[in-house]
Ligand SMILES: Nc1nc2c(c(=O)[nH]1)N[C@H]1C(S)=C(S)[C@@H](COP(=O)(O)O)O[C@H]1N2
């Protein structure tokens with residue numbers, strides 16, 4: 001047993017624990033995927049998100065932005081690996097303890113699967129149990145090689161017959177089978193998404209042609225339209241709900257004359273509207289990138305509500321997503337004439353799973369957490385006084401109109417020479433419209449920026465400013481005005497409870 005590799009020096013017990021655990025998890029993931037069950041690993045991650053306190057969530061989004069989920073998953077994976085290693089170390093002397101720890105980990109995961117609201121938790125649990133049995137058998141078999149005849153760990157005493165090389169090969173093989181199961185599970189779920197085979201009917205009301213000049217000819221400036229792949233993603237669902245179109249139903253009920261239930265085909269058969277709308281997250285810090293502009297196609301929410309027939313007294317719609325979220329939206333924003341949509345397409349293609357397939361809400365002028373429900377399954381016409389929603393339960397305000405705001409995107413780096421420097425960015429005040437943007441350098445006077453052509457009052461607007469830069473360090477600030485003539489506020493506030501304020505600021509050193 002004189003393997004000189006790094007692997008060779010790893011303690012065998014933990015190696016056996018990790019190998020057996022990876023095998024069990026891989027098998028469980030694969031079976032869950034094949035049985036259309038909830039992924040045991042993602043269910044665990046989802047539960048962790050649910051139980052994470054708000055301050056920590058905010059810190060995670062602030063620090064890692066939209067990478068918060070991969071990082072959370074990596075943490076869950078690391079903790080799991082560490083616990084598997086401990087189980088392996090225990091199993092060398094006392095197989096029962098090792099197996100017991102596997103069972104304990106399995107029980108925690110089973111609890112997470114039971115709490116799963118989005119998918120098929122039962123099939124996930126069956127898969128988990130099978131994976132658990134296989135993992136425990138592998139753990140016992142692998143660690144048996146490490147025990148001497150009299151229950152003494154082989155490593156310490158190198159008893160006859162212990163061959164570390166063949167042990168490591170066995171452990172590596174077991175790990176590889178588990179990893180293959182995990183990859184297989186990914187492939188199976190990725191192939192299942194049906195959206196690519198769907199065709200979106202031609203809208204009765206297409207989006208207006210893009211006005212000339214919405215795009216300023218400036219290299220490196222944020223494009224007017226955000227490609228789907230670059231579109232920010234914020235939700236509580238680590239486990240992206242996979243909604244089967246055959247089973248999909250949208251229920252509209254509450255304070256209505258006739259509750260209705262619509263299938264996906266029912267929605268496609270209604271008049272479709274296509275609109276460009278910039279949506280934005282209330283968690284967006286000043287200068288942040290949790291905002292994007294897309295072309296959405298869908299049914300007008302007011303058309304659906306009219307079909308159901310509104311009765312007196314309602315002031316809100318409570319919507320529910322397949323991930324279990326509840327969101328409260330002022331009824332007025334859905335009926336006052338703006339194009340609030342039950343969107344089925346983004347940029348002409350069916351919604352992607354990440355952005356709410358098959359149906360999501362898009363409401364011009366309101367932050368996502370009070371309006372942009374993804375994987376929408378239920379609309380209840382109600383009163384704000386009669387319900388609580390997911391985020392308002394967590395301290396965010398019940399109403400969330402988007403605040404007038406702007407962002408400085410250029411210059412991205414310190415200008416290397418004095419003279420003309422292009423300062424540019426985007427500004428938004430959805431459903432009021434942006435009328436003016438100003439820039440100031442080093443607390444000097446506010447100077448007007450050049451605005452790109454307005455697409456609509458529901459979309460952001462690019463702006464630019466030519467700055468005669470002098471050598472040294474400078475502070476650039478910008479502010480936007482909405483069409484009522486009101487400038488954004490300069491007083492600084494954090495995202496909670498209803499959206500960050502303050503001037504975007506960039507400090508650069510010239511020369
Ligand atoms: N079902 C569901 N819908 C949701 C959320 C969610 O967690 N679950 N998050 C909301 C929030 S906070 C925002 S900002 C937008 C983000 O939409 P996007 O991920 O498509 O950019 O979705 C909203 N809709």
Ligand SMILES: [Mo]
Nearest residue numbers: 281282368369
């Ligand atoms: Mo959000």
